[in-house]
Structure formats: structure tokens, C-alpha cells
Amino acid sequence: xxxxxxxxxxxxxxxxxxxxxxxxxxxxxxxxxxxxxxxxxxxxxxxxxxxxxxxxxxxxxxxxxxxxxxxxxxxxxxxxxxxxxxxxxxxxxxxxxxxxxxxxxxxxxxxxxxxxxxxxxxxxxxxxxxxxxxxxxxxxxxxxxxxxxxxxxxxxxxxxxxxxxxxxxxxxxxxxxxxxxxxxxxxxxxxxxxxxxxxxxxxxxxxxxxxxxxxxxxxxxxxxxxxxxxxxxxxxxxxxxxxxxxxxxxxxxxxxxxxxxxxxxxxxxxxxxxxxxxxxxxxxxxxxxxxxxxxxxxxxxxxxxxxxxxxxxxxxxxxxxxxxxxxxxxxxxxxxxxxxxxxxxxxxxxxxxxxxxxxxxxxxxxxxxxxxxxxxxxxxxxxxxxxxxxxxxxxxxxxxxxxxxxxxxxxxxxxxxxxxxxxxxxxxxxxxxxxxxxxxxxxxxxxxxxxxxxxxxxxxxxxxxxxxxxxxxxxxxxxxxxxxxxxxxxxxxxxxxxxxxxxxxxxxxxxxxxxxxxxxxxxxxxxxxxxxxxxxxxxxxxxxxxxxxx
Ligand SMILES: [Zn+2]
Numbered sequence: 001x002x003x004x005x006x007x008x009x010x011x012x013x014x015x016x017x018x019x020x021x022x023x024x025x026x027x028x029x030x031x032x033x034x035x036x037x038x039x040x041x042x043x044x045x046x047x048x049x050x051x052x053x054x055x056x057x058x059x060x061x062x063x064x065x066x067x068x069x070x071x072x073x074x075x076x077x078x079x080x081x082x083x084x085x086x087x088x089x090x091x092x093x094x095x096x097x098x099x100x101x102x103x104x105x106x107x108x109x110x111x112x113x114x115x116x117x118x119x120x121x122x123x124x125x126x127x128x129x130x131x132x133x134x135x136x137x138x139x140x141x142x143x144x145x146x147x148x149x150x151x152x153x154x155x156x157x158x159x160x161x162x163x164x165x166x167x168x169x170x171x172x173x174x175x176x177x178x179x180x181x182x183x184x185x186x187x188x189x190x191x192x193x194x195x196x197x198x199x200x201x202x203x204x205x206x207x208x209x210x211x212x213x214x215x216x217x218x219x220x221x222x223x224x225x226x227x228x229x230x231x232x233x234x235x236x237x238x239x240x241x242x243x244x245x246x247x248x249x250x251x252x253x254x255x256x257x258x259x260x261x262x263x264x265x266x267x268x269x270x271x272x273x274x275x276x277x278x279x280x281x282x283x284x285x286x287x288x289x290x291x292x293x294x295x296x297x298x299x300x301x302x303x304x305x306x307x308x309x310x311x312x313x314x315x316x317x318x319x320x321x322x323x324x325x326x327x328x329x330x331x332x333x334x335x336x337x338x339x340x341x342x343x344x345x346x347x348x349x350x351x352x353x354x355x356x357x358x359x360x361x362x363x364x365x366x367x368x369x370x371x372x373x374x375x376x377x378x379x380x381x382x383x384x385x386x387x388x389x390x391x392x393x394x395x396x397x398x399x400x401x402x403x404x405x406x407x408x409x410x411x412x413x414x415x416x417x418x419x420x421x422x423x424x425x426x427x428x429x430x431x432x433x434x435x436x437x438x439x440x441x442x443x444x445x446x447x448x449x450x451x452x453x454x455x456x457x458x459x460x461x462x463x464x465x466x467x468x469x470x471x472x473x474x475x476x477x478x479x480x481x482x483x484x485x486x487x488x489x490x491x492x493x494x495x496x497x498x499x500x501x502x503x504x505x506x507x508x509x510x511x512x513x514x515x516x517x518x519x520x521x522x523x524x525x526x527x528x529x530x531x532x533x534x535x536x537x538x539x540x541x542x543x544x545x546x547x548x549x550x
Contacts (some may be wrong), residue, residue: 004060011090025097029104033092038505043128049082051121063114071107073098117179191381198380199223204294205252207239207365215373217260223268228253229275239362281307291315305339309414318368323397325368329387341409452522453537459485467509507532515539
């Protein structure tokens with residue numbers, strides 16, 4: 001007995017469970033999904049579910065049938081609430097009866113995952129602050145995907161794991177499906193939306209560029225710009241796997257654009273059939289959020305570096321040589337080291353051979369281009385573990401790798417240029433190179449303290465202003481000077497900044513001893529795109545009624 005249903009009434013779990021009772025089954029497994037009080041940093045008050053019921057039931061029953069066949073379970077059932085739900089209400093219930101526990105667990109997991117991704121259900125969240133919004137049509141992070149409410153084609157839609165054929169879904173439009181990356185908890189629908197709104201420039205459509213273009217198109221980047229002036233040559237094909245022998249002689253950027261569009265029609269592909277120079281680079285780069293350098297010539301790399309430092313755009317660099325390569329991310333937007341900080345004596349072309357002179361094994365640029373695509377996705381979605389101010393060097397012949405600290409140089413001419421350009425000298429692209437080489441090595445933080453620091457006399461004042469309070473001091477400090485409120489969470493600074501999960505769920509006030517660490521942490525988080533985080537000015541020392549010891 002397999003049934004997929006919607007319910008306007010609260011879900012009656014004991015009754016559903018009784019329906020699945022079967023004396024031949026030794027295992028029963030259920031999943032209950034509940035309405036929680038927050039999502040994506042917003043405090044949720046209540047929510048509404050709406051479904052396109054005829055199609056949703058059809059797809060839901062298809063999922064149950066798949067689970068029964070695939071995991072050899074006896075019965076599977078699923079109920080999803082629609083209408084208005086309160087915090088804590090059960091939104092979805094899945095139950096499975098099977099001969100043994102393992103099949104029951106796996107089938108249950110399969111059903112809830114597939115229901116989340118495939119069944120057309122929309123959720124409207126109502127927030128504490130009075131706003132509301134439709135969210136969580138996870139498959140539909142791409143706008144064109146929810147133009148209608150029909151089920152989409154999914155490669156896992158039949159029980160043998162074969163791709164679904166058109167006849168299985170005769171009415172299904174062929175749309176990109178990001179479900180496999182959205183399923184990652186660090187990505188989710190929010191990460192997909194970030195990719196959708198990102199613009200990435202790929203400079204060079206050769207060995208490094210090919211994997212970058214494939215992966216970023218597949219991932220659903222909003223706009224992808226391709227720069228290359230070269231035409232395809234037969235000697236490219238051992239490493240440039242996007243192209244075909246019949247395409248020899250055609251411009252690579254145009255060929256890559258065609259392939260990328262066929263991979264994912266949702267991505268806006270722009271081609272720039274030029275060789276980048278200092279004149280055109282500024283105009284082109286300024287149209288994008290992030291640049292990926294996939295060139296094999298050093299003068300272009302340094303020119304791109306200079307332009308991106310001036311425009312404060314992040315760049316993911318890579319170069320390969322025979323069997324080895326390196327990866328470096330330059331973050332002028334984070335006051336990081338640039339290429340000239342690391343290579344003050346700019347390497348000239350010819351000092352290090354490029355592929356045509358030195359030779360290269362095809363997969364070597366493939367590996368480094370793939371790493372560039374990965375690092376770009378991490379930056380765009382602000383995933384943990386970004387390379388930061390380190391250079392990755394890898395020898396693929398010996399499979400040895402090392403990470404080298406890329407230090408910001410105080411006498412870097414590029415940073416001097418940017419400082420003078422920022423100072424409003426109106427210097428345009430040039431600036432006065434090297435004029436202030438002795439100036440400090442840090443830029444003023446992009447997030448000024450005035451916007452982040454708040455003054456409260458007591459913690460209760462902050463709680464009354466609906467702040468969640470997080471004490472970022474170390475455990476030892478907290479023992480010495482505890483805060484007089486049970487509603488304060490203790491999360492050490494390092495955890496807040498670099499922890500695996502995002503601990504900030506809403507409007508948050510960070511507290512430390514003096515207000516310095518909480519200010520720096522808040523500014524860092526703001527610059528990483530976390531809104532609504534504030535620092536208690538003066539820290540614990542400034543609070544009334546806190547006994548300071550030691
Ligand atoms: Zn520099």
C-alpha cells in the first residue's frame with residue numbers, strides 16, 4: 001500500500017503508522033519534517049505550503065513506487081501538509097515498512113530527498129519582521145524552471161538508475177537540474193541563488209579554461225564571459241576536451257560559447273574575441289564579479305592582476321608547466337596579497353616556457369582548471385576552506401603538493417597605485433605608481449565601525465531589542481567573568497568566523513571583553529556577506545552590573 005497525499009489538517013502520525021503495520025515486516029522507519037523558527041538568517045513566524053496537487057501527487061506516487069522497487073520494501077507512504085502551518089508543526093511525514101531495518105532506513109531517506117527535489121511544492125515564509133517570501137522550490141532556483149509547475153526530467157527517475165527517457169516525462173521541459181549541488185548543505189537554494197546572480201570572466205579558453213567553462217556553466221552561473229582570440233589547432237585537442245577535430249580553425253571562444261550554451265541554456269554567455277590589453281581589460285573586467293585567469297602568458301597575468309587590484313575584483317590564477325602547476329587566488333577585495341606582492345620581479349614571457357614550447361600532459365591543465373573552477377565556486381558561494389593568502393603548488397608526476405604563504409608586500413607598486421586611485425586622485429587606470437610605497441599595508445576596512453558597533457547598558461536592553469547575543473570570548477574568560485543572562489550563547493570567535501556551520505541565525509550582537517574582537521569579527525562577517533551582525537561597543541567591560549574579576 002503506497003500512498004502520497006496532501007493534508008490540510010495536522011498530520012495524524014499514529015494513524016498513519018497503523019496503516020503501515022504489517023506482521024511480515026521487522027523494520028519500520030519514519031521521517032518527520034517540522035516547521036522551524038528560522039531560515040537563512042531570518043526569524044520565521046509561520047509559513048504556508050502550496051502545491052500543484054494533481055501533478056505533485058503523480059510525482060509523489062512515482063517516488064514511492066521507485067523506493068519500493070529499488071529498496072525492496074513492503075509499504076511506503078508520505079503525507080505533506082498544505083495551508084498555514086505554525087512553528088513546530090509537522091510539515092511532512094514519510095513512513096516505510098520493510099523486512100529489515102536497513103531497507104527501511106534507505107527507502108525513507110530516498111523518499112524524503114526525492115520529494116524535496118521533485119515534487120512541486122512551494123513554501124511561503126512569514127518573518128518576525130513582517131516580511132514574507134516564497135522560498136524553497138529547490139529545483140527551481142533557475143527562473144525559467146518554475147515558469148510552469150510541471151515535473152522536470154530527472155536522471156534518477158526510473159528504478160534501474162537509467163536516465164529517464166523523454167517518453168517517461170513526455171510533458172517535461174528540458175531544464176538544468178542543480179539538485180545534486182543544492183543537496184549539499186553548504187550550498188542549498190541560497191548558494192544556487194548566489195551562483196545565479198554571479199558574473200564570471202574566464203580569460204583564455206584553452207587547457208585551463210575548458211574545465212572552468214564546463215563546470216561553471218553546469219553549476220548555473222548567471223553570466224559567463226569568455227575571452228580568447230585564438231583559433232583551434234589540432235595540437236590543442238589532447239588537453240582541450242570541449243572541442244572536436246572538425247572545429248579546427250574556428251575561434252575557440254565561439255566554440256566554447258556554443259558548447260557552454262548547449263550544456264546550460266540558462267547561462268548568459270558573452271564572448272570577447274580579443275586579446276586582453278591594458279586598454280580593453282578595464283572595460284571588460286568591470287562587467288564581472290570574479291575573474292579566472294586561464295592564460296599561459298605572464299604579461300597577461302600581470303596585466304590582469306593590475307586591473308583587478310585597481311577594480312578590487314577577485315582573480316583565480318593558475319599556471320602549469322609540464323607536469324606541475326600552481327594555483328593562487330588574489331583578493332584585492334579582502335586586502336590580500338597580489339601577484340606582484342609575490343613576484344616583485346615580474347616574470348617575463350620567455351623566462352618560463354608555455355605549453356607550446358615546454359610541452360604538457362593533457363590532464364595537467366585539466367586538474368588545475370578544475371581547481372580554479374572549484375575555488376571560484378567556493379568564493380562565489382562563500383564556502384568554507386577557501387585558499388586565501390596561500391599558493392597551492394602541485395607536482396602531478398610525484399603527486400606532491402605544498403601550500404606557500406603569499407604575503408602582502410608593503411612596497412607592492414600595485415597596492416600603492418590602488419591607494420592613490422582610491423584617494424580620489426582621479427588617476428584613472430594609471431595612478432601614480434610607487435608614489436606611496438611606504439604607506440601602510442592595510443586598507444581601511446570596507447565596513448566602518450559606525451555601522452557595526454552598538455551601545456547597550458545591559459544585556460537585557462539588547463535582548464529587548466530582539467538581538468541574539470553571542471559571547472565570543474574563550475571559555476576561560478567566560479568562567480572568570482560570566483555574563484548575567486542565561487539567554488547568551490557562548491561560541492568562541494574562531495568558531496564564529498571559521499566554524500563548519502553558520503552559527504548566526506538572525507539579528508546578532510557579538511560580545512567580547514573590550515569590544516575589539518567582536519568589532520573585527522563583525523566586520524569580517526559583514527564583508528563576507530553576513531548581514532545583521534553587530535558588535536557591543538566597549539564589550540563586557542562597558543556593561544552595567546557585570547562583575548569584573550582579575
Ligand atoms: Zn600587491
